[in-house]
Amino acid sequence: MRRTGAVVVAAAVLLTACSGGGGAPAGGTAQRGLVVGSTSDPDTLFPWKATQFQAVHVLEQLYGTLTELDANLEVVPGLAESWQVSGDGRTITMTLRENVAFADGSAFDSADAKASLDRIREEATGAVAAASLASVTAVDAPDPRTVVLTLSGPDAGILAALASVNLAMLPSDATEQGLQATPNGTGPFTLTQRTPNQSIVLAPNQRFWDGPPRLPSLEFRVIPDETSIVSAMQSGNVGFAVFDDPLVAQSAEGSGLSVTDTPQLSYHVLQLNTRQAPLDSLDVRLALQCAIDRQQVLDTAALGEGEVTGPITSPAYRSDPAARPCPQRDVEAAKRHLAAAGHAGGLTLSAIVSQGEYATSVNEATNIQAQLAEAGITLNLDVLESGAYVDRWVAADFQTAVALNGGRPDPDGMYGRYFTSTGNLNKVAGYSSPQLDALFAQGKATADPEARKAIYQQVSAELENNAAWIWLFTSFTYTATGADVTGFRPMANGSLKYLRETSVGGS
């Protein structure tokens, strides 16, 4: 009997080990396609409702938008090859590209563009980007290649907004159900095969207006666990992945994969609900700002992987992180502000924290808690499952919230919805002022880039001087690629647009 047990163990080990040598089919000997490791299957293939990163990553390969963003997040032509903004800023006339076809072969023209924009604006569609078109009052299609947007007022941010896959151009007769089953876009790739929860295989769109992509195939393979993706890359089965967790990125780098960090537009922030006491007091908010060392939060919670930030994170409009009342931590100043607000004896606040939605949230919260304690502020943490967190966040049911918010390339798109009194996220932002309303309106109405930069610098100063929120840091995403993958350019908005220029093995 003694032998039997040992033989079984040995056989099991051998079976696992041996097959490494010869049995396993080699993952990429003949093919030059690219396999992207993704932790989750897209939750929808309908572009107007997709907000999940994994869904956006797939959909931006399949669908085209009127404008696009380049690697520096500047607006460049997409399905619209050019556009003109009228002198008063109230009319945008776009000229569409010729000979663009949907995946099913039908032609794309201005009727499709008009139908798409009109349906996105209809509330019943439930399109998440409807607010981006809030200033649009009418869409006209005077001829097949021309689309005219009539605006209620100038809107300099709309061109960047149109680049979102949430504003993708769909055939005018498409239905949501139909597209879920058979995507039909004008993007660089087309869908060839989908196995739910396992894999999505794309083929190059030979008629793509910018020329067909180089990859003969692009597969998004669902491998639910980030560390499992790293081992899949080590074994050569997967050639490309994007990670958020710095620890996972380090282990990928340590195992010889090439990893690129890209600073992101999304930002970590302590949101304050300034509509309620005690945070309606500017002194209390400044006390918080002065008591927090952002670099320390970044170092302890995120291994120092990221950059301290002010409100605006896009490269073209970036806020100066030092332009705030307490650019460095100043506990004495924090105590003075507390005393001025009548809380010399200390103050107790609560914070909602999401668990599991992103890797660093709880660590950020506990570091902030420790720092505030030294200034006499007790921060009680409500650590919530992400569904519960979102419910309370959406209802603005919090004093403070440790949050990771998505950024946008244009500062109006990024903060107009939060910090204007009519913005659709203003309830959650908890702060607005006549000054900010005026500045955002001015920013929207100004087309000249230099003048716009000056305006958004003022917006930034207004937000920091009033400590509307406490901006902390932006983190990186990590693009890991196998040795023979070339041509990909990561973008600060997390887009995988440049997969269309990527190739494997230099082919």
Next chain:
Amino acid sequence: MIARHPLVRRVLEALATLIGVAVLVFVMLRAIPGDQVTASLGTEAAALTPAQRAALEAYYGLDQALPVQFLSWLGAVATGNLGASQRSGEPVLAMTASALPITLELAVLSLVIGLTLGVAAAMLSASRPNSARDAVGQAVGLAGLSVPAFLLGSALLALSARFLGYNPNAEQFTPITTDPWLHLQQLLMPALVLGFGLAAPIMRTARSALLEVHSQDYVRTARGKGVGPRRLVLRHVLPGALVPIVTMTGLQFGYLLGGAVVVEQIFSVPGIGRQVLLGIQQKEYAVVQSTVLVIALTFVLVNLATDLLYRLIDPRVRAS
């Protein structure tokens, strides 16, 4: 009268259990904060206007009263319609039909590994209690109980990918009909992880059962009659110790289905555990409700089978 028959009573109990599970799952799913709308939109849900939100709720069927939702689901299930995934439109029945066999296969494979390792280790330990060999066996058993599946699984995957360049689970999952060899490789590592966890409790139960049987009169008699040690264990000791081992194994089946959630996630195995996990993450009510019901049914059936097996191998139970 008929209800008194033990088998009929079992079946009735099983039905009651299933209805209880159905109610529990339905209520718990809805007690979790966040509905399908916020699950799919996240914080973007804050930007919805009331009309947009209402449109989405109607789309997901959340605009109906809870009892109506529950009864219409139960009614549909009774006619074999388990609903469909909101995301892919695929019927849950079809999803389950492809996922359940994979998990069952994984469970059986793990059971075989767990039983083989567990019983073998128990026999080694029990043959010389309190020896060094026994201590080693017990220590390994303790390790099997204490090392969580996610750790063992990740370590196994990382080590084999790093040093052997071998990771069958990074391939697309292959059905047994397409490539049985690759299919087996893809299930082997997760089965080893689950089986290792299973071996520990089996080993401990089997060890004490074997020790107890060893001290029984009939074993001593057999030994006195000059039965060789090999034959003694196979013909006399092991059958005597089978009852607690089978009971333990039946109970552990629940552990297997639960452990499958973690292991299937790590090894990208598209089984029933991952189907539930994904469903919960996406707040896919139809998927979670119906899948959990199927798992409960499986569990109930396995327990029923264990019961019957028990009667077969132990005449004393049959008599009572």
